[in-house]
Amino acid sequence: MTPVTQFNYPTQVRFGPGSMGEVPEHLTALGIQRPLLVTDKIVAELPPGQKLASCLENLPLDSAVFSGIWGNPVISQVQAGVAAFKEHKADGIVALGGGASMDVAKIIALMAHHPGSVLDYEDGNPNQKPIQNPIPPIIAIPTTAGTGSEVGRAAVVSEDGSHRKAILFHPRLLPAVVLLDPELTVGLPAKVTAATGMDALSHLGEAFLVDSFHPMADGVSLEGLGLISKSLLDCVDFANAGTGATPEHIDARGLMLTASMMGAVAFQKGLGVTHSCAHALSTVCDLHHGLANGIMLPFTFGFNRSACEDKFKRMSIAVGADGSADGFFRWLDGLRAQIGIPASLRLAGVGPEHLDDLIAFALKDSCHLENPVPVSEADFRALFQSALQA
Numbered sequence: 001m002t003p004v005t006q007f008n009y010p011t012q013v014r015f016g017p018g019s020m021g022e023v024p025e026h027l028t029a030l031g032i033q034r035p036l037l038v039t040d041k042i043v044a045e046l047p048p049g050q051k052l053a054s055c056l057e058n059l060p061l062d063s064a065v066f067s068g069i070w071g072n073p074v075i076s077q078v079q080a081g082v083a084a085f086k087e088h089k090a091d092g093i094v095a096l097g098g099g100a101s102m103d104v105a106k107i108i109a110l111m112a113h114h115p116g117s118v119l120d121y122e123d124g125n126p127n128q129k130p131i132q133n134p135i136p137p138i139i140a141i142p143t144t145a146g147t148g149s150e151v152g153r154a155a156v157v158s159e160d161g162s163h164r165k166a167i168l169f170h171p172r173l174l175p176a177v178v179l180l181d182p183e184l185t186v187g188l189p190a191k192v193t194a195a196t197g198m199d200a201l202s203h204l205g206e207a208f209l210v211d212s213f214h215p216m217a218d219g220v221s222l223e224g225l226g227l228i229s230k231s232l233l234d235c236v237d238f239a240n241a242g243t244g245a246t247p248e249h250i251d252a253r254g255l256m257l258t259a260s261m262m263g264a265v266a267f268q269k270g271l272g273v274t275h276s277c278a279h280a281l282s283t284v285c286d287l288h289h290g291l292a293n294g295i296m297l298p299f300t301f302g303f304n305r306s307a308c309e310d311k312f313k314r315m316s317i318a319v320g321a322d323g324s325a326d327g328f329f330r331w332l333d334g335l336r337a338q339i340g341i342p343a344s345l346r347l348a349g350v351g352p353e354h355l356d357d358l359i360a361f362a363l364k365d366s367c368h369l370e371n372p373v374p375v376s377e378a379d380f381r382a383l384f385q386s387a388l389q390a
């Protein structure tokens with residue numbers, strides 16, 4: 001097991017088993033006296049949620065809990081969280097959970113001192129109101145290893161009726177402190193471990209393929225892919241075997257938590273066609289984001305291959321394959337099969353009747369604009385059809 005260590009890129013990250021126990025000292029350092037714990041319904045009832053809630057309760061501080069987050073978060077959940085923040089007269093947030101909890105926590109922080117509605121501050125809104133008031137500090141503690149939202153400056157929330165996704169962005173949405181505690185992820189079921197792990201893998205791979213000069217992000221991508229090659233299968237195997245918090249299990253979970261965080265650091269460079277497909281699959285078919293990426297990756301990476309042969313060779317070396325692009329694709333196929341990612345969209349409940357909606361949503365999604373190869377409507381049709389027929 002690794003002792004607790006610290007990185008400051010892109011924010012203060014405390015990594016190591018037991019790092020969640022450092023919450024009190026970070027609250028003090030940030031001057032937070034009335035923290036609001038923001039978490040989801042399920043995590044609130046699990047050991048990480050209970051442990052953190054009781055830790056906050058026992059401090060000489062006045063803390064409160066908001067756990068009204070579930071599923072793909074919608075704006076009404078944010079509104080309830082903002083009401084809880086104001087009612088408690090909170091001055092900071094401790095966010096605990098997966099990507100949804102992180103995103104809702106960030107938007108609660110934004111809306112705490114900004115008037116109007118969430119959509120007034122949506123990124124890309126031509127009438128966007130200025131984000132100029134204070135944003136209370138956030139301590140982020142992820143309980144899944146996938147989105148890396150704990151080190152992101154953006155947050156996503158859906159409109160209640162249409163489920164259209166709105167993105168909010170501001171540099172000060174970046175949590176002030178991130179506690180990466182692998183003990184919190186040893187209880188994740190195998191399926192969640194696999195799907196969230198494929199999300200992290202897709203962030204690292206897609207960011208690396210984006211055609212722009214960003215050697216720092218590229219280095220992070222390759223090292224992150226290496227960490228996944230060393231740990232994702234083990235994490236899934238340990239979860240399937242019901243292995244508890246053994247040192248080997250905690251080590252593997254620690255590598256995945258780190259790789260997930262690195263994925264979000266790397267994708268400041270951009271994403272690509274895989275994420276446009278995944279966003280469409282989540283909106284149209286309610287597919288888990290990571291699972292959608294995991295199913296699409298061989299097709300979307302295959303689509304990019306001719307333009308990125310050298311990059312796939314470098315990815316092949318990073319994951320310990322034979323250094324050829326073919327070797328990388330073989331490694332990817334092997335990993336997907338071993339961790340139980342379905343080979344076809346059909347096996348995840350997607351049918352040909354969804355095709356037109358999927359293509360329409362994917363085209364509208366902005367991620368594919370950064371793809372190294374331009375993606376047309378016909379390309380999306382071919383990609384989804386291949387993934388359906390596989």
Ligand SMILES: [Zn+2]
Pocket residue numbers: 147199202203275289293
């Ligand atoms: Zn993603």
